[in-house]
Amino acid sequence: MKRLKVVSVFCAAALVIVSAAGVLAQTYKVAVSQIVEHPALDATRQGLLDGLKAKGYEQGKNLEFVYQTAQGNPAIAVQIAKQFVGEKPDVLVGIATPTAQALAASTRTIPVIFTAVTDPLGAKLITDLEHPGGNVTGLSDLTPVAQHVDLMQELVPDLKTIGVVYNPGEANAVALVDLLKSAAKNKKIQVVEGTALKSADVQGAARIIASEVQVIYAPTDNTVASAIDALIGVANQAKIPVFGGTTSFVENGAVASLGFDYYQVGVQTAEYVEAVLTGQKVGDIPVTFAKGSDLFLNQEAADNLGITFSEAMLERASSIKK
Amino acid sequence: MSLFAFLGTLEIGLVYGLVALGVYLTFRVLDFPDLTVDGSFPMGGAVAATAIVAGVNPWLATGLAVLVGGMCGLVTAFLAVRCGILHLLASILTMIAAFSINIRIMGRPNMALLGEPTIFTAFDNMGLDPLYSHLGVIFLLVLFAAFFVTRLLASDFGLALRATGVNGRMVSAQGGSIGFYTYLGLALSNGLVGFSGALFAQSNSFADVTSGVGTIVVGLAAVILGQTLIPGRRIWVAVVAVIVGSILYRLAVGFALSSGMFGMQASDLNLVTAVLVAIALIAPKMKGKMRLKAVQARRAK
Numbered sequence: 001m002k003r004l005k006v007v008s009v010f011c012a013a014a015l016v017i018v019s020a021a022g023v024l025a026q027t028y029k030v031a032v033s034q035i036v037e038h039p040a041l042d043a044t045r046q047g048l049l050d051g052l053k054a055k056g057y058e059q060g061k062n063l064e065f066v067y068q069t070a071q072g073n074p075a076i077a078v079q080i081a082k083q084f085v086g087e088k089p090d091v092l093v094g095i096a097t098p099t100a101q102a103l104a105a106s107t108r109t110i111p112v113i114f115t116a117v118t119d120p121l122g123a124k125l126i127t128d129l130e131h132p133g134g135n136v137t138g139l140s141d142l143t144p145v146a147q148h149v150d151l152m153q154e155l156v157p158d159l160k161t162i163g164v165v166y167n168p169g170e171a172n173a174v175a176l177v178d179l180l181k182s183a184a185k186n187k188k189i190q191v192v193e194g195t196a197l198k199s200a201d202v203q204g205a206a207r208i209i210a211s212e213v214q215v216i217y218a219p220t221d222n223t224v225a226s227a228i229d230a231l232i233g234v235a236n237q238a239k240i241p242v243f244g245g246t247t248s249f250v251e252n253g254a255v256a257s258l259g260f261d262y263y264q265v266g267v268q269t270a271e272y273v274e275a276v277l278t279g280q281k282v283g284d285i286p287v288t289f290a291k292g293s294d295l296f297l298n299q300e301a302a303d304n305l306g307i308t309f310s311e312a313m314l315e316r317a318s319s320i321k322k
Numbered sequence: 323m324s325l326f327a328f329l330g331t332l333e334i335g336l337v338y339g340l341v342a343l344g345v346y347l348t349f350r351v352l353d354f355p356d357l358t359v360d361g362s363f364p365m366g367g368a369v370a371a372t373a374i375v376a377g378v379n380p381w382l383a384t385g386l387a388v389l390v391g392g393m394c395g396l397v398t399a400f401l402a403v404r405c406g407i408l409h410l411l412a413s414i415l416t417m418i419a420a421f422s423i424n425i426r427i428m429g430r431p432n433m434a435l436l437g438e439p440t441i442f443t444a445f446d447n448m449g450l451d452p453l454y455s456h457l458g459v460i461f462l463l464v465l466f467a468a469f470f471v472t473r474l475l476a477s478d479f480g481l482a483l484r485a486t487g488v489n490g491r492m493v494s495a496q497g498g499s500i501g502f503y504t505y506l507g508l509a510l511s512n513g514l515v516g517f518s519g520a521l522f523a524q525s526n527s528f529a530d531v532t533s534g535v536g537t538i539v540v541g542l543a544a545v546i547l548g549q550t551l552i553p554g555r556r557i558w559v560a561v562v563a564v565i566v567g568s569i570l571y572r573l574a575v576g577f578a579l580s581s582g583m584f585g586m587q588a589s590d591l592n593l594v595t596a597v598l599v600a601i602a603l604i605a606p607k608m609k610g611k612m613r614l615k616a617v618q619a620r621r622a623k
Contacts, residue, residue: 068579069589071591071592079330083323127437169431
């Protein structure tokens with residue numbers, strides 16, 4: 001009996017010490033829900049993690065970083081949202097549109113930061129870019145498509161037709177193709193569309209349009225991103241350049257791209273998370289568009305296709321793949 | 323699993339319980355392998371969301387979703403019965419066509435309902451906790467649907483519907499039309515699935531064309547899981563079983579989501595879900611076998 005008492009006293013003491021330690025070093029919990037695994041979104045998540053580390057929030061020390069992927073299924077994204085909200089983290093992060101919507105619909109109190117969402121207004125995540133008002137704010141990855149059209153023209157001087165492969169089922173991709181069409185229309189350039197409902201269709205769609213166009217534009221479409229190698233393979237056979245909607249496509253063999261590295265998008269998202277953790281009101285943090293206009297060129301691909309980059313382009317480039 | 327996550331899981335399980343009911347009607351009752359559900363589920367959501375955004379009363383919008391879902395079923399039935407296309411292919415054709423139509427309906431692939439009125443708004447305005455009120459509303463609607471299906475299958479019409487699946491020739495011999503029952507069975511099944519899609523869109527504030535992917539897999543898993551764990555020949559037992567199966571499937575996903583502690587990573591989700599469902603299906607059989615062995619051993623003595 002006496003021994004039992006001693007043990008219980010010890011337990012109580014240990015409990016006090018542990019909880020005291022917990023108060024001293026507060027850990028923040030950040031829960032990340034991602035719609036599907038592919039290089040751009042994975043890079044966003046990694047950028048977020050590294051960005052938080054640079055700000056002094058380190059995983060395993062004062063940061064609990066929970067991550068789930070819906071593996072492409074919106075119903076599971078909803079379930080992940082419910083699971084996360086039940087765990088009451090300090091910040092919820094939704095990578096891509098459906099996951100952000102699922103999180104925003106599941107809570108009115110826990111701060112929700114969205115990232116890699118092209119059209120946050122259209123997705124009704126927020127009603128006002130400057131003053132989101134509620135518990136949701138974040139970073140939009142709207143691609144600078146008009147600038148892309150300028151660059152494609154610089155690359156192919158007598159540009160008349162641009163081909164684009166995209167998934168008409170993806171909200172982000174449809175918005176981008178609309179932007180592409182309006183930007184091209186101003187310059188009297190025709191846009192030829194090839195649609196792919198799943199990544200297995202990308203190659204076929206590229207084959208169909210390859211013979212009709214002078215350059216293929218690869219938008220930041222999740223379906224196209226998953227099959228970017230197939231798309232570039234077809235373009236190389238047809239001897240036409242691929243212009244990447246995101247700089248990561250240059251590594252896969254696209255001739256050029258202007259935009260932001262998704263890793264940087266993640267790092268910028270970390271600023272939002274930090275702002276919330278330091279007590280800023282979510283409703284007061286304006287939504288911004290991802291920064292950083294990096295020009296990426298691929299000399300190797302250009303040589304294969306017989307394209308020469310102008311001096312001006314080479315000078316502006318922030319990265320040239322040899 | 324926290325209470326919030328558990329109730330959320332129940333909610334999704336109940337919503338997909340309507341899909342399970344629909345799949346039960348086609349696969350089990352009518353013996354018609356119907357993949358239309360992958361198209362009628364998002365179509366239900368698309369119709370409800372578009373109608374609500376256009377200012378239609380949410381209850382009416384939900385009713386429209388049921389009708390349009392049923393129409394998907396009629397298209398499949400038409401292709402199969404009238405045009406003589408193989409059942410499976412007929413339903414696949416409707417399913418892939420529905421994808422394009424859904425984008426036409428919404429005008430874009432994803433439609434948000436955050437801030438729009440839904441069938442739950444009236445209850446939220448009464449000051450009820452949405453966590454419980456949404457679950458309650460969905461439970462009552464699913465209960466109503468289950469009751470409706472049970473009564474229908476027990477009626478003369480239902481008897482003929484069940485006979486069509488078991489012995490079509492007998493139905494013809496009795497002067498019934500197999501085609502007629504196939505049309506109505508598929509319309510009913512996909513109407514339920516469209517209903518499910520409308521509820522999903524409203525409880526989660528968005529309709530997305532990609533939400534149809536794998537609906538048939540979830541529905542089949544629910545039917546088989548439920549009927550294996552709750553066997554029984556009575557109609558109401560089967561109806562309850564498939565809904566319970568749907569909830570159990572979602573619980574399996576929920577536990578798979580919490581499996582991080584066992585060294586699993588996020589991308590293992592589908593694998594863990596499959597393993598959990600497989601265990602749920604194998605376990606009762608193992609138990610039965612062990613009991614049989616025990617009995618044999620006793621007899622041998």
